[in-house]
Amino acid sequence: MLRERAFAAVYDAMLGPAERVFLAERRAQLVGEASGSVLEIGAGTGLNLEHYRLAEHLVAAEPSEAMRAKLAPKAGTCAVPVEFIAAGADDLPYPDAHFDTVVSTLVLCTVPKLPAALAEVFRVLRPGGELRFLEHVRGVGSLAEWQDRWLPLWKWFGVGCHPNRDTEAAIRAGGFEVEEIEHWDAPGPIGIVRPQIQGVARRPAG
Template sequence: MTPGPGTQSRAELRFAAWYDRLTARAEHGWAGQRRAALVGALTGRVLDLGAGTGANLPHFRAAVEVTAVEPSAAMRAQLAAKLGQARVPVEVVDAAAEDLPFPDGHFDAVVCTLVLCTVPDPARALAEIRRVLEPDGRLVFLEHVRATGLAARAQDLITPLVRHFGAGCHPNRDTVANLNAAGFTLQAAQTFKPLPRIPLIAPFVAGTAVPAHR
């Protein structure tokens, strides 16, 4: 998760401190299974964007190297403590998704897991992802997204509260539409509602996207 660069608020620090405990049940169940399926077979140079406290680390198996980008100092400290869980070389980088310090086409794959809901400027972040992604590379993602009907309106109402306590998280963000607008084509995507349900933090989408020029 990426609360953004700069000084962190008390709410962001508390969120980082409690994040692993809050997500432990999901990570031992559906979330961990989804992460493993998404990133386990990725090869070459991989960018783990908004790497948070390092939930993806134990699931990388085939990458030559992983660059874990995380702008939250509190999250990064927990991430660094978990580097021993990784099966592949990992470099931790302090950077924002909207301003990545890497050359064009540097990565064979980019991973976004529960991060595109939090970036302050999703259009700019997706433009940066496309820039640093090798032309034949792919973006793999696991995100919670905007619902429909009354649930979507309820998400709109709770978004200010969730943003404050959830390190900038937008439960009402239409990430699939943002991917399309940024010039990505979804090759495979599955929409689902995991159990146990988290009120108004659903549905989720997991899948793969590639630059639309292909």
């Protein structure tokens, strides 16, 4: 799809200012602690790869061919063994309880069916395993109304991105225990993606 190719082509440049001001540091915090056998869903152009330190093995899954074309050349930036696969979060080619950790950054806004993707993430995580997330989310009051109004245009421009998802509620509804969560406002001019969450949710051990 032309729009998908254009998005992949401009993605790193588009995120550049945010990466420099806050995103790279947040990626490093979140991803640097991902350990054991790790799956990253919607790995995009690979902006997280350089931040892995503790993973024994990383699978970077990405359904878009255009994004994967940007991702694979960044393999050299990753300090842990990495493998790339073509797969969406809603259909992961792994048995139950296969991974210790799943990482999602700016992806749960884009998966077409959020509950289905979270159910699949839950399935492939071992009991007690971690979902480490960094996502922009639904705001409150008039901001949420603006997010709803902008949805069609934003989704078109962002190739499926929803600015108005209550991702924390969806994670909890998916059976995860939210262990750590920070709600914060990203700096910058684009208000509708300002509310963000970062944290760790666990598949219950029992």
